[in-house]
Amino acid sequence: MITLLLSSTGFFGFLSLFLVGALGSLLCMRRDALANYVGNSFAALGSLGALVFSFVALTSGRAPTFTLPAALPWLNFSIHIDPLSAFFMMVISLISVFCSIYALGYVRHFYGTYNIGSLGFFFNVFIASTLLVASAHNALLFLIVWELMALSSFFLVIYEHKQKENVEAGYLYFIMTHTGTAFILMSFLLLFRATGSFDFDTIRASGAMISPLMASLIFVSALIGFGIKTGIIPLHIWLPSAHPAAPSHVSAVMSGVMIKTGIYMLVRIGFDLLPHTQLWWGFLVITLGAVSSIFGVLYALAEHDIKRLLAYHSIENIGIIFLGLGSALVFAALNQPTLALLGLVAALFHTLNHAIFKALLFLAGGAAVGQVHTRNIERYGGLIRFMPVTALCFLIGAMAISGLPPFNGFFSEWLTFQALFVGAALSLPTKMLFVVAIAALAYTGGLAAACFVKAFGAIFLARPRSEAVSHAVEATFPMQFAMAMLASLTVIVGFCAGKISLMLAGVATSMQALSGAALPGHFILAEVSVREGFATLSMPAVLAVLLMALGAIGLLTAILSRKQCVTTGPTWDCGTALTPRMEITATGFSHSIIVVLRSVLRPTRQSAVEYHDAALRYFPKSRSVHFATPDVFLALYRPISRGMTRLSADVRRIQNGNVNAYILYIALTLLILLFILAW
Amino acid sequence: MHITLLWILQIVFIPALSPFAIGLTRLIKAKFQNRKGASPLQPYRDLWKLFHKDEVVSEDASWIFAFAPYVVFGVTLAIGAMIPLVSTVLVTGLAGDFLVIVYLVALGTFWLALAGMDTGSAFGGFGSSREMMVAAFTEGGLVLSLLTLVLLAGTTNLTGVAAAVAGLPFADVASVTLAGVAFVIAMLAETSRYPFDNPATHLELTMIHEAMILEYSGKRLALMEWAAANKYLIFISLGTTLFFPWGMAHTLGTGAIALSVAILLLKDALLCAAIATLESSIAKLRIFRLPDLLFTACILGLIAIGLIA
Numbered sequence: 001m002i003t004l005l006l007s008s009t010g011f012f013g014f015l016s017l018f019l020v021g022a023l024g025s026l027l028c029m030r031r032d033a034l035a036n037y038v039g040n041s042f043a044a045l046g047s048l049g050a051l052v053f054s055f056v057a058l059t060s061g062r063a064p065t066f067t068l069p070a071a072l073p074w075l076n077f078s079i080h081i082d083p084l085s086a087f088f089m090m091v092i093s094l095i096s097v098f099c100s101i102y103a104l105g106y107v108r109h110f111y112g113t114y115n116i117g118s119l120g121f122f123f124n125v126f127i128a129s130t131l132l133v134a135s136a137h138n139a140l141l142f143l144i145v146w147e148l149m150a151l152s153s154f155f156l157v158i159y160e161h162k163q164k165e166n167v168e169a170g171y172l173y174f175i176m177t178h179t180g181t182a183f184i185l186m187s188f189l190l191l192f193r194a195t196g197s198f199d200f201d202t203i204r205a206s207g208a209m210i211s212p213l214m215a216s217l218i219f220v221s222a223l224i225g226f227g228i229k230t231g232i233i234p235l236h237i238w239l240p241s242a243h244p245a246a247p248s249h250v251s252a253v254m255s256g257v258m259i260k261t262g263i264y265m266l267v268r269i270g271f272d273l274l275p276h277t278q279l280w281w282g283f284l285v286i287t288l289g290a291v292s293s294i295f296g297v298l299y300a301l302a303e304h305d306i307k308r309l310l311a312y313h314s315i316e317n318i319g320i321i322f323l324g325l326g327s328a329l330v331f332a333a334l335n336q337p338t339l340a341l342l343g344l345v346a347a348l349f350h351t352l353n354h355a356i357f358k359a360l361l362f363l364a365g366g367a368a369v370g371q372v373h374t375r376n377i378e379r380y381g382g383l384i385r386f387m388p389v390t391a392l393c394f395l396i397g398a399m400a401i402s403g404l405p406p407f408n409g410f411f412s413e414w415l416t417f418q419a420l421f422v423g424a425a426l427s428l429p430t431k432m433l434f435v436v437a438i439a440a441l442a443y444t445g446g447l448a449a450a451c452f453v454k455a456f457g458a459i460f461l462a463r464p465r466s467e468a469v470s471h472a473v474e475a476t477f478p479m480q481f482a483m484a485m486l487a488s489l490t491v492i493v494g495f496c497a498g499k500i501s502l503m504l505a506g507v508a509t510s511m512q513a514l515s516g517a518a519l520p521g522h523f524i525l526a527e528v529s530v531r532e533g534f535a536t537l538s539m540p541a542v543l544a545v546l547l548m549a550l551g552a553i554g555l556l557t558a559i560l561s562r563k564q565c566v567t568t569g570p571t572w573d574c575g576t577a578l579t580p581r582m583e584i585t586a587t588g589f590s591h592s593i594i595v596v597l598r599s600v601l602r603p604t605r606q607s608a609v610e611y612h613d614a615a616l617r618y619f620p621k622s623r624s625v626h627f628a629t630p631d632v633f634l635a636l637y638r639p640i641s642r643g644m645t646r647l648s649a650d651v652r653r654i655q656n657g658n659v660n661a662y663i664l665y666i667a668l669t670l671l672i673l674l675f676i677l678a679w
Numbered sequence: 680m681h682i683t684l685l686w687i688l689q690i691v692f693i694p695a696l697s698p699f700a701i702g703l704t705r706l707i708k709a710k711f712q713n714r715k716g717a718s719p720l721q722p723y724r725d726l727w728k729l730f731h732k733d734e735v736v737s738e739d740a741s742w743i744f745a746f747a748p749y750v751v752f753g754v755t756l757a758i759g760a761m762i763p764l765v766s767t768v769l770v771t772g773l774a775g776d777f778l779v780i781v782y783l784v785a786l787g788t789f790w791l792a793l794a795g796m797d798t799g800s801a802f803g804g805f806g807s808s809r810e811m812m813v814a815a816f817t818e819g820g821l822v823l824s825l826l827t828l829v830l831l832a833g834t835t836n837l838t839g840v841a842a843a844v845a846g847l848p849f850a851d852v853a854s855v856t857l858a859g860v861a862f863v864i865a866m867l868a869e870t871s872r873y874p875f876d877n878p879a880t881h882l883e884l885t886m887i888h889e890a891m892i893l894e895y896s897g898k899r900l901a902l903m904e905w906a907a908a909n910k911y912l913i914f915i916s917l918g919t920t921l922f923f924p925w926g927m928a929h930t931l932g933t934g935a936i937a938l939s940v941a942i943l944l945l946k947d948a949l950l951c952a953a954i955a956t957l958e959s960s961i962a963k964l965r966i967f968r969l970p971d972l973l974f975t976a977c978i979l980g981l982i983a984i985g986l987i988a
Binding site for chain 2: 381382384385395399402403404405410414417421424425428431432435436438439442443445446447449450452453454456457458460461462463533534535536537542545546548549550552553554557560561563564565566567568569570571572573578580582583584588589590591592593595596
């Protein structure tokens with residue numbers, strides 16, 4: 001049974017479900033409802049199949065391998081699902097199962113305005129290609145499915161093409177992702193030059209042929225190329241505009257798992273394919289991680305578009321993953337595979353956790369946006385009364401992403417801290433980098449909590465600040481189901497953290513650089529103990545202590561105040577009529593933090609006053625303050641874009657429409673080629 | 680002494696004595712202001728009174744408002760059971776990790792701030808905003824100051840740290856002192872004391888903690904006030920057991936435990952007196968000066984760790 005499942009039949013079985021979903025929804029595109037059901041239920045089925053496949057592959061310890069020959073030299077359809085691939089496939093399919101189920105309900109509000117058939121087509125292609133990215137074992141095949149993933153997600157980003165900013169976001173994404181592909185191509189070509197092969201197995205086996213300098217070159221170009229996909233600062237500029245532009249269930253897949261394919265390849269290249277791990281690779285990755293986590297969360301705080309806010313939090317969490325990854329690289333370079341394993345397990349665990357809670361938050365946020373029809377959280381308020389289930393799910397996601405116990409986010413942040421603590425005990429210059437990273441991670445946790453108090457408070461609490469909120473109704477059943485499942489996963493994964501760490505250690509030790517290493521300390525369900533009792537933590541105990549404390553206090557108040565009654569009354573209004581305008585807004589909430597950090601964030605502020613008597617200016621009619629925090633990293637790109645524009649203008653000069661000139665160019669090119677050949 | 684009894688002592692210590700710590704601090708402050716001051720037992724009477732009063736809940740409030748006091752209080756109860764108090768015997772690997780405590784504190788703050796926003800009052804919202812700003816900027820200093828001790832002690836379990844700090848060589852005194860200063864700054868911020876917040880005010884321009892709980896009454900107000908008192912005593916006890924760890928019992932003998940309780944009470948009372956003196960001698964800082972102080976705590980923590988050989 002397992003053999004059949006893990007054969008190419010099983011693999012192409014679930015892939016063909018996506019194909020049926022893609023073509024089926026295209027065929028049914030005249031009937032919106034039918035296209036929705038066909039597209040999304042086959043996506044859900046295919047993801048479910050992929051989930052079973054990858055889970056069995058991961059737990060059975062087998063690594064399914066199959067190759068289909070292709071007509072081109074070097075390119076073969078080589079699939080090899082080792083534990084790392086299986087783990088990433090599992091994360092991808094786990095999230096896409098629930099996102100597809102959610103889509104069954106969510107897509108309904110596009111009926112009549114957009115083409116449901118093409119949405120289903122691109123969504124199926126997108127999930128299938130993302131799964132293929134994680135399983136391809138040949139660089140050329142990888143590039144093909146990578147492009148397929150980039151293109152299908154590009155079409156999903158510009159799906160709501162009637163809004164101009166979505167198309168602009170799509171173009172930015174298109175340009176950035178292809179810049180990334182260029183760097184990825186370069187790193188693969190360099191690998192080919194050194195080892196003479198595009199096949200990952202051959203490259204791994206011929207690591208001795210790669211010189212240290214070449215390894216560094218490959219690593220840096222891979223870091224840039226895959227860094228663009230992960231959205232690490234300063235390569236993130238496409239992410240906060242592209243993720244919000246896509247429909248919410250697509251944003252959840254993009255933010256939850258697509259950007260993780262970059263992490264997957266960085267792990268693959270850094271720990272599996274490349275020899276000669278250098279210390280500075282780790283330092284670079286840690287620095288990028290610290291900068292991304294801090295700036296990601298700060299820009300999220302400044303944001304009041306709910307989906308952009310969540311997108312900036314993805315940057316923050318990728319930063320946290322990079323902190324674990326970077327410390328693993330440092331320890332690998334120091335020849336400490338046990339400690340490197342700790343860092344890598346932390347990074348992989350946070351990858352899993354972030355996928356779960358970020359998808360949950362995008363789905364819950366999307367449900368709210370679908371009812372209130374705006375992404376601006378200043379126009380929400382009090383939604384908890386109209387959408388209680390969505391509110392609860394968002395709250396659980398918010399606590400998990402803020403790293404609060406007993407949810408899953410806490411455990412992976414704790415494990416990342418442990419990896420960084422090891423570095424804090426090293427000798428001096430190295431130590432300070434780790435200590436600064438620890439401080440960055442601590443501040444990130446605090447700021448993320450502040451940001452989610454802001455987001456949850458502004459969306460769900462207090463009184464409605466717009467008419468649309470009071471017409472909102474609870475999300476439909478498929479949407480509620482998907483959100484509730486993901487919300488319970490945050491608790492379950494947190495509870496089983498010890499077991500899951502062990503499983504991830506199995507994944508990480510399948511990497512060449514870490515083979516044979518064992519996790520430092522012991523990891524069981526009841527207790528996780530790192531480095532011979534240096535740090536112990538029991539997630540079940542934390543949950544139990546919290547529940548017992550809640551129970552005890554509930555009992556105490558029930559006994560002490562058994563005779564007291566509760567009456568409802570208006571909020572204290574200082575004697576004036578209470579209006580929604582008196583509540584704190586999201587901008588107001590985060591204003592103090594932004595003002596404190598104004599020297600780095602450089603917020604802009606424009607105020608305008610309109611007068612009844614323009615000449616005398618005694619009686620103001622209206623005042624407005626426009627407060628914005630533009631992304632300072634955009635400034636890095638301005639010289640590049642100006643240079644490109646100038647270069648294009650210069651290049652245009654050679655295109656003068658004169659046929660004789662073109663013939664001259666051809667002749668010159670031929671001459672130069674001849675000279676080169678003769679040399 | 681039986682280990683179960685010792686656990687009961689550990690669990691009830693914080694909630695049972697925290698109102699007294701608040702009362703004592705208030706009394707000392709009253710003496711500084713040349714007032715007679717209320718008895719240190721007054722906070723107990725206030726809590727008793729509040730538990731027996733009817734409650735008014737805002738019509739704009741949701742279940743978050745109703746549930747938050749239980750979470751905020753429950754978190755302090757859980758932390759109180761995890762921190763080192765009278766005996767180093769109670770080392771459990773289950774939940775005494777310093778990051779668990781720091782993040783549980785954050786869980787309480789998260790719910791407190793949500794409750795502040797829930798009623799839609801202008802006070803609550805601004806209180807929450809300021810609280811989250813202070814809490815976010817405190818995190819770095821708090822983690823680094825505790826990490827200094829953790830790295831010196833070689834364990835992240837705070838009870839283990841308390842046991843180890845007493846035996847540290849003199850060479851580490853600079854690190855411990857710097858970490859201690861950083862901890863005091865973080866403590867004042869976390870417990871809403873001067874120069875961060877004024878625990879005695881209801882003036883809207885200055886309050887943080889009081890603004891968030893303005894809409895509470897009856898038993899839920901009692902829980903919120905009691906939780907704040909617990910948090911105060913938790914941080915005081917952490918300060919005394921981690922930075923002055925002498926006097927903790929290492930055995931289960933009744934005499935040793937009794938002595939250690941007496942020493943802990945004395946140390947806590949002295950720290951309360953020190954805080955009362957500090958509050959009586961400095962002015963509250965402007966809200967935008969507070970982050971400077973909190974970043975100072977973080978820098979001190981960085982230096983403290985840098986000094987560890």
